[in-house]
Amino acid sequence: MKNKTFNSSLKILLMTNAFILLAGAMLGPIYALFVKEIGGDLLDASIAGAVFAFAAGITVVVSGKFGDSVKENKFILLLGYFLMGLGFLLYMFVESLIVLLLVQVIIGLGEAVYAPIFDALYSKHLDRGKYATEWGVWESMDYFTSAFGAIAGGFFVTYFGFKAMFFLMALLCFSSCIYIWLVRKQL
Numbered sequence: 001m002k003n004k005t006f007n008s009s010l011k012i013l014l015m016t017n018a019f020i021l022l023a024g025a026m027l028g029p030i031y032a033l034f035v036k037e038i039g040g041d042l043l044d045a046s047i048a049g050a051v052f053a054f055a056a057g058i059t060v061v062v063s064g065k066f067g068d069s070v071k072e073n074k075f076i077l078l079l080g081y082f083l084m085g086l087g088f089l090l091y092m093f094v095e096s097l098i099v100l101l102l103v104q105v106i107i108g109l110g111e112a113v114y115a116p117i118f119d120a121l122y123s124k125h126l127d128r129g130k131y132a133t134e135w136g137v138w139e140s141m142d143y144f145t146s147a148f149g150a151i152a153g154g155f156f157v158t159y160f161g162f163k164a165m166f167f168l169m170a171l172l173c174f175s176s177c178i179y180i181w182l183v184r185k186q187l
Helices: 008-037 042-069 074-093 097-124 131-160 162-182
Strands: none
Touching: 008 042, 008 074, 008 097, 008 131, 008 162, 042 074, 042 097, 074 097, 074 162, 097 131, 131 162
């Protein structure tokens, strides 16, 4: 008898979330360089990070409560992934600090919309007796996408520029969104 490591729902969630996390990790280590490129400084980069966190923090509880009341909450996951992709795409047009802060709000909203729903869906599909193992796999994936994303982001910006990286980041998010749409019945 073959012992399946993961059920198909967890595989889908892991893969699509890996793309989202990879996209975010591409910018993380070089974010201050981008802020400097648009005329900001280290404090501006910190303020932009805070705006993202405040937007997400204010929204995440509401998103979680809403997700509990909706039967097809995978559509909320789609919305969050889409907002993340839209925010990353909008980075391509940022030329001032105020526009950057608005984009940070969109990305913060996107993360706040998808995060509680992702956690709920992932938890719902955990296999009995494998809770720690399957959450451990997600944690491992998070670290590996962070490592790979940091290197990939530096590579893309060095050889192709920030706009190319932002396009790739958005493409990763939109790919997750499309894939979730195509396989939504499996979730």
